[in-house]
Amino acid sequence: MDELTLDEAMEELESAEDFLGYFGIAYEPAVVHVNRLHILQRFHNYIAKAGQLPADEGARRSAYTALLAKAYEDFVQSDALTEKVFKVFHMHEPQTTFVPLTSISVTKAAPPVQEAGGCGCGNKGPCHSVEGALASL
DSSP states (O other): OTTSOHHHHHHHOOSHHHHHHHTTOOOOHHHHHHHHHHHHHHHHHHHHHHOSOOSSHHHHHHHHHHHHHHHHHHHHHSOHHHHOOSGGGGTTSOOOOOOOGGGOOOOOOOOOOOOTTOOSSOOSSSOOSHHHHHHTO
């Protein structure tokens, strides 16, 4: 990959181990094995947060190296659950929503209309309620 430009090399790299090796960052395989996707996502987030990186390839390589080392170190010092890189870790956090009192209203439903002595079932024939059963005796 030495003959590739930085941008070309970045396109070719696939795993966290590839990135760390390419940028010459020493790493503990056990840390990377457990956190590889988190490290790469954090690296991506750091690049996005950095904004405009230098146009000079050597300076940009140094910036990438520093950002990747920082992303890796985040997971040496902490863990994925604490760092919460991915959206899924934020889904069950308590959410607060403001609902103004003026938007709350209570509507009472009218009770169903019942015929005198009926049970309200709408039966057209004799009522099957207790009163209807007693009347038939």
